[in-house]
Amino acid sequence: MTRLNLLQGTLDLIVLKVLSGEPLHGYAIAQRIREVSRELLQIEEGSLYPALYRMEKKGWIRSRWGLTEKQRQARVYSLTPLGRKHLVAEETNWEALAGVMGRIMKLG
Numbered sequence: 001m002t003r004l005n006l007l008q009g010t011l012d013l014i015v016l017k018v019l020s021g022e023p024l025h026g027y028a029i030a031q032r033i034r035e036v037s038r039e040l041l042q043i044e045e046g047s048l049y050p051a052l053y054r055m056e057k058k059g060w061i062r063s064r065w066g067l068t069e070k071q072r073q074a075r076v077y078s079l080t081p082l083g084r085k086h087l088v089a090e091e092t093n094w095e096a097l098a099g100v101m102g103r104i105m106k107l108g
Helices: 010-019 026-036 045-057 081-105
Strands: 061-067 073-079
Touching: 010 026, 010 045, 010 061, 010 073, 010 081, 026 045, 026 073, 045 061, 045 073, 073 081
Parallel strands: none
Antiparallel strands: 061 073
16 A cells, blocks of 8 residues: 655644544554554654644643553643644645645546
8 A cells, every 4th residue: 555645734734633532642643643544644753753842832732741551651742722723723724725626636
C-alpha cells in the first residue's frame, strides 16, 4: 500500500482532531493516525514531536506527565479551549478546500 504525503499544515489539523477525542501520549497519537488512515499515514517522531511542541507553544494543546497503557511515564497531550476553537476553524477551511479540489478534479 502506498503511503500518502501530507500537505503542509495538515499535520496540526490531524493531531488536533485526534486529540479532540481524548488525551494521548505521542506514540498513541501516531498509532491512532496510522490506525484511522489504514496505514496510509505514518507520522514519524521527527515530525510529530516538533509539531506537538509548536502547538503547545501556540496554546492549542497542553501536556502533563502521565502513565501509558504499559505504566510508563510519558507526556500526555490534550486540547485546550483555544485548540478546540482553532480546530473548528481549520475543519471549516479543510472542508472548503476539499470541496474546491473535488470540483477541480471533475474538470475535463
